[in-house]
Amino acid sequence: MKALPFKIPKPEQDALVFQVDYGASFYDKLHQHKEIQISLIVEGEGTLLVGDSVNDYAKNDVLIIGSNIPHVFKSDQSASKNFHMISLFFTRPSFGSNFFDLEELKEVQAFFKRAKHGFKVSSKLKQINTLFFQLAEGTKLNRFLILLQILKITSKSNYNSLSSFIYDKTYSDNEGQRMRNVFEYTMNSFQGDISLKTISNVANMTKNAFCKYFKKRTNKTYVQFLNELRVEHACRLLQSNNDLSIIQIAERVGFNNMSNFNRQFKATKSCNPTEFKKMSH
Numbered sequence: 001m002k003a004l005p006f007k008i009p010k011p012e013q014d015a016l017v018f019q020v021d022y023g024a025s026f027y028d029k030l031h032q033h034k035e036i037q038i039s040l041i042v043e044g045e046g047t048l049l050v051g052d053s054v055n056d057y058a059k060n061d062v063l064i065i066g067s068n069i070p071h072v073f074k075s076d077q078s079a080s081k082n083f084h085m086i087s088l089f090f091t092r093p094s095f096g097s098n099f100f101d102l103e104e105l106k107e108v109q110a111f112f113k114r115a116k117h118g119f120k121v122s123s124k125l126k127q128i129n130t131l132f133f134q135l136a137e138g139t140k141l142n143r144f145l146i147l148l149q150i151l152k153i154t155s156k157s158n159y160n161s162l163s164s165f166i167y168d169k170t171y172s173d174n175e176g177q178r179m180r181n182v183f184e185y186t187m188n189s190f191q192g193d194i195s196l197k198t199i200s201n202v203a204n205m206t207k208n209a210f211c212k213y214f215k216k217r218t219n220k221t222y223v224q225f226l227n228e229l230r231v232e233h234a235c236r237l238l239q240s241n242n243d244l245s246i247i248q249i250a251e252r253v254g255f256n257n258m259s260n261f262n263r264q265f266k267a268t269k270s271c272n273p274t275e276f277k278k279m280s281h
Contacts, residue, residue, distance in 0.1 A: 014140070015090060015094040015095050015144075016088060016089070016090045016094065016140070016143055016144055016147060017035070017088065017089040017090070018086075018087075018088060018135055018136075018143055019086075019087045019088075019089065020084075020085070020086055020087075020136070021083070021084070021085040021086075021087070022082075022083070022084045022085075023082075023083060024075075024077065024081070024082075024083065025044075025073075025075035025077060025083055026044070026046075026073040026075055026083055026085060027073065028072060028073060028074055028075065028184075029072060029180055029184070030049070030070055030071070030072045030176065030179055030180040030183045030184070031070070031071070031072065031176075031180075032068050032069060032070045032071070032170065032171060032176070033067075033068070033089070034067050034068055034091055035067065035089035035090060035091055036064065036065070036066055036067050036089070036090060036091065036092070036115050037063075037064070037065040037087055037088070037089055038062070038063075038064050038087065038088045038089075038147075038150060038154075039062070039063045039064075039065075039085050039086065039087040039088075040060075040061075040062055040085065040086045040087075040128070040129060040132040041057055041058065041059055041060065041061045041062075041063070041084075041085055042059070042060075042084035042085060042086060043059055043080065043082050043083060043084040044057075044058075044059065044075060044076075044080045044082065044083035044084065044085070045057060045058040045059065045075075045076050045079050045080055045236070046073060046074050046075040046076040046079075047073075047074040047076070047187065047229070047232060047233065048063070048071065048072070048073055048074075048162070049070075049071060049072045049074070049183060049187075050065060050069055050070075050071045050117075050118040050162040050163045051069050051070065051071070051117065051118065051162070051163030051164075051165060051166045051167070051218070052163055052164060052165040052166075052218040052219050052220055052225075053162060053163040053164060053165075053228070054225070054228040054229045054231075054232045055120065055162050055232070056232055056235065056236060057073065057120075060125060060129065061120060061121075062120070062121040062125060062128050062129075062154070063118070063119075063120055063121075063162070064111070064114065064115050064118060064119050064120075064121070064154065064162075065115075065118045065162070066115035066116050066117065066118055066166075067091065067092070067115075068170050069117075069118055069163065069166055070167075070171060070176075070179065071118070072180075072183060072184075072187075074187045076236065079236070079240070086132050086133075086135060086136075088135070088143070088147055088150070090147065092112060095144075100112065105148075107152060107155060107156075108148070108151040108152055108155045109155070110155040110156070111151045111154050111155040114154075114155075114159060114161070116166065117161045117162060117163045117164065117166060118161065118162030118163050119154075119159040119160060119161050119162055120159060120160045120162055121154055121157045121158070121159050122157070122158040122159055122160055123157045123158040123159075124153050124154075124156075124157045127153055128150060128153055128154070128157075131146050131149055131150055131153075132150075134146060164219075165218065165219035165220075167216075167217045167218070178203050178204070178205075179217065181202050181203065182199060182202055182203050182214070182222075185199065185202045186199065186225070186226060186229060187229065190226060190229050190230055190233070190253065190254050191252060191253060191254045192254060193254070193256075194226060194254075196210070196211065196222065196223075199222060210222070226254075227264045227267075227268070228268055230253040230254045230255060230264070231253075231264055231265050231268040231269065232268075233253045234249050234250065234252075234253045234255075234261075234265065234273065235269070235276065235280075237249045237252065237253070238273060238276055238277045238280060239277075239280040239281075246258075246273050246274065246277070249273070250273075261273070
């Protein structure tokens with residue numbers, strides 16, 4: 001299994017890596033890499049953790065994850081059987097240490113600024129989608145030219161940041177494994193009751209030490225993170241055409257108290273679950 005951090009496998013001379021992920025799920029372990037990642041979700045949906053934040057991903061999303069940002073894709077296999085993602089990986093110095101400082105490339109600087117916290121593109125998606133599908137048949141030169149076009153478009157597109165806080169140190173292997181265990185346990189068990197004692201044991205720490213450790217690395221408490229994960233999953237259930245009532249959804253994602261569910265939902269989404277459901281349909 002890949003350790004955190006891990007390297008994107010690539011030929012020695014390749015400055016730009018083109019990768020296609022296709023299967024029953026995406027790689028679902030917390031990881032980070034020095035390369036900036038630009039991905040198109042061709043098929044599939046689920047939860048995406050980036051830095052300190054819980055996001056969702058779905059078909060046709062264009063996602064940019066900056067250098068060394070810890071992240072994990074958790075595929076929702078109840079919603080989709082096939083997962084397909086096309087990605088480009090590169091570092092800012094990949095094409096020469098000062099390449100992106102050239103005057104001619106001034107208009108792509110916004111991309112690198114946004115990438116520091118990761119971002120999801122929310123406009124010009126058809127244009128970007130078309131470019132991604134040209135990558136498979138392209139030569140290495142064509143892929144490089146397509147990358148420049150994508151950087152230009154995403155520098156001028158509307159976007160939403162994927163994370164508000166980035167821990168500015170690269171995780172060591174031991175630290176990465178600990179955070180991976182915490183996130184993995186939480187994402188697999190959030191529907192039930194997770195006490196601070198339980199999750200501290202997963203991290204192999206005392207409760208007080210774990211609370212300080214988690215807050216320092218994510219800028220939020222573990223309970224805040226857990227509630228955000230539950231709310232994000234509730235949003236997907238509210239958006240899907242199912243017959244579940246809001247009370248049933250609250251219970252399904254781990255809230256056993258409706259007033260707490262409404263309060264946490266509003267704190268995260270700035271509206272209550274009923275309003276969110278109306279806006280989604």
